[in-house]
Amino acid sequence: MQLFPRKANALPTVSLFGALGGGVFVVLLAWYYLSPEFYEVGYQPDQPVPYNHAFHAGELGMDCRYCHNHVEQSPHANVPSTQTCMNCHGVVATDSEKLLPVRESWATGVPIEWVKVHHLPDYAQFNHSVHVNIGVGCASCHGRIDQMEVVYQAEPLSMGWCLECHRAPEEHLVPPDEVTNLAYLEEIKQDDERYAQLISTNLERIENEGIKPPQNCSACHY
């Protein structure tokens, strides 16, 4: 493919700038489409330990923040350290074969190498604490993790997807103390009256608290 046809040389500077901008865009597009599969919905890598969210977060009912304790304070979420697992597995299922890598990590001090599932390209900025503290629930971006035996990417995490929510945040906000209640929004949506109530509460919050998700390029790309 010829990106800059020879006759472009003769065009005025203005269109040269256009061509350069187009060039950058093509590079970004190529980068995007050649990127590995981990940007895609359904991506579900093998993990070094068969840790099960449906059991720990679903059945045992553990709060997400017991393990992902940085989500409210930091731009980046974290996966837990081996210590967090050993709080229980120092006494629970101590002879389990499946927990062997956890006990090894504990004995040697070498962290478990969890494979990252969700991944944004470096040229896009994202801040967890901002979203979580204002009342965007984990489920809006990660799906029903509390029902997943093995975590997979449930949402596209594409620019269009980010903007869809930024244009209509009233459809997505939950009360901030319900962000780790992954069923909250799903349940409310089944009841027209409660959903209408939530929307009007959210519109009030957006007005009173000045909630204004950005749509300008430089908010997410700098």
Ligand code: HEC
């Ligand atoms: C007992 C600890 C624990 C609890 C509780 C827990 N998680 Fe996790 N989480 C992990 C571990 C370990 C991993 C890394 C392995 C994996 O992906 O399964 C992980 C991975 C994840 C990932 C994928 C991270 C990536 O690589 O992109 C998401 C998203 C996530 N958890 C969300 C949640 C949500 C939402 C909850 C609450 C419903 C929750 N977790 C509860 C331990 C926990």
Ligand code: HEC
């Ligand atoms: C709050 C306590 C608690 C914490 C913290 C915890 N677990 Fe568990 N886990 C349990 C219980 C209870 C079981 C069920 C044990 C059984 O069936 O005997 C279990 C079972 C498991 C099993 C299945 C064991 C088997 O042989 O079937 C794995 C694997 C596991 N946990 C991994 C982890 C990892 C990895 C972490 C840290 C990210 C973690 N757990 C943190 C309580 C916990």
Ligand code: HEC
């Ligand atoms: C508005 C969308 C959004 C919300 C809400 C959200 N996340 Fe995320 N999460 C993301 C994106 C996007 C990434 C990938 C970030 C990156 O690659 O920089 C991610 C990554 C993660 C990771 C992987 C971190 C790592 O470095 O391996 C964990 C764990 C996680 N999220 C947990 C949670 C939990 C728990 C909640 C709820 C308390 C939550 N997230 C709420 C969008 C969101």
Ligand code: HEC
């Ligand atoms: C489900 C809804 C939702 C999704 C999805 C979402 N956001 Fe947001 N975002 C919000 C809300 C609500 C705010 C406003 C917060 C405020 O005004 O305090 C916000 C604010 C922001 C901000 C400004 C605050 C800051 O961090 O500097 C940035 C940047 C941002 N989002 C980036 C992203 C990116 C990148 C994605 C996609 C990977 C994304 N958002 C996906 C709801 C969402």
Ligand code: HEC
């Ligand atoms: C709310 C956050 C947000 C805003 C605002 C935003 N972007 Fe993006 N943009 C992203 C994310 C996230 C990606 C990565 C998408 C992916 O990995 O699929 C991206 C990707 C891109 C790409 C790569 C190709 C593509 O379409 O995926 C280009 C080019 C781009 N953005 C340009 C822009 C321009 C120009 C603007 C302003 C008109 C803008 N962006 C505004 C979040 C944003």
